[in-house]
Amino acid sequence: MTIDGPSGAGKSTVAKELAKRLGYLYIDTGAMYRVVALEAREKGNEAENEDTFERWVSSLRITFLDRGGDVRILCNGRDRTQAIRSPEVSLLASEISKRRAVREALVRMQREMGEGGAVVLEGRDTGTVVFPGAEVKFYLDARSEERARRRFKELVEKGARVDYEETLREVVQRDQSDMTRSLSPLRRAEDAFLIDSTGRSVEEVIGEMIRLIEKKGEEQ
Ligand code: DC
Numbered sequence: 036m037t038i039d040g041p042s043g044a045g046k047s048t049v050a051k052e053l054a055k056r057l058g059y060l061y062i063d064t065g066a067m068y069r070v071v072a073l074e075a076r077e078k079g080n081e082a083e084n085e086d087t088f089e090r091w092v093s094s095l096r097i098t099f100l101d102r103g104g105d106v107r108i109l110c111n112g113r114d115r116t117q118a119i120r121s122p123e124v125s126l127l128a129s130e131i132s133k134r135r136a137v138r139e140a141l142v143r144m145q146r147e148m149g150e151g152g153a154v155v156l157e158g159r160d161t162g163t164v165v166f167p168g169a170e171v172k173f174y175l176d177a178r179s180e181e182r183a184r185r186r187f188k189e190l191v192e193k194g195a196r197v198d199y200e201e202t203l204r205e206v207v208q209r210d211q212s213d214m215t216r217s218l219s220p221l222r223r224a225e226d227a228f229l230i231d232s233t234g235r236s237v238e239e240v241i242g243e244m245i246r247l248i249e250k251k252g253e254e255q
Pocket of ligand 1: 042066069129161
């Protein structure tokens with residue numbers, strides 16, 4: 036199953052919950068782009084050519100660890116779950132995700148992780164590029180003001196000092212960057228169910244998704 040859409044549409048929350056209810060593995064592909072962005076910034080190797088950079092990205096051991104619903108992301112054994120969530124890493128990830136070297140290496144890893152089935156992949160291109168043949172695909176969207184409000188609340192709860200207007204600017208800027216890049220831009224797969232989460236609770240959205248999954252199952 037794949038869930039794509041812009042940032043702040045609620046993808047992670049519903050993807051995690053659906054994976055839990057279905058007993059599937061949850062794969063947060065955005066977290067993988069964030070890890071690469073963070074590791075590259077720390078290493079200072081962003082300027083390397085595409086082939087060298089791809090070899091380096093491919094050499095990273097990125098793993099997800101599910102500790103009873105608390106999913107951690109590790110890179111070469113180091114827990115990066117917290118460090119990848121800053122607004123700075125959000126923008127760096129959006130930038131680095133435009134590079135061929137990064138997309139090719141991560142898509143390869145994602146296909147390996149999901150080849151056995153029983154997975155919920157969440158991201159921007161999981162239904163269009165990573166698994167175009169996925170059984171059920173969703174495209175989750177919401178108005179940008181609402182997505183910025185959610186992101187703002189999340190950051191405030193984590194103790195970050197942020198400004199709503201700035202968060203909105205960042206959300207719009209990141210959408211623009213994710214939707215207009217030349218490689219695998221964010222777009223809805225033709226066969227993905229479009230769900231708008233504006234003004235709706237997590238339960239309502241998950242309820243609609245489960246109904247659609249069941250309906251799809253009955254049709255097959
Ligand atoms: O979902 P997120 O905010 O954690 O994703 C961070 C960035 O990673 C996002 O701005 C674009 C990139 N990304 C991508 O290019 N393809 C994906 N499948 C997932 C994320």
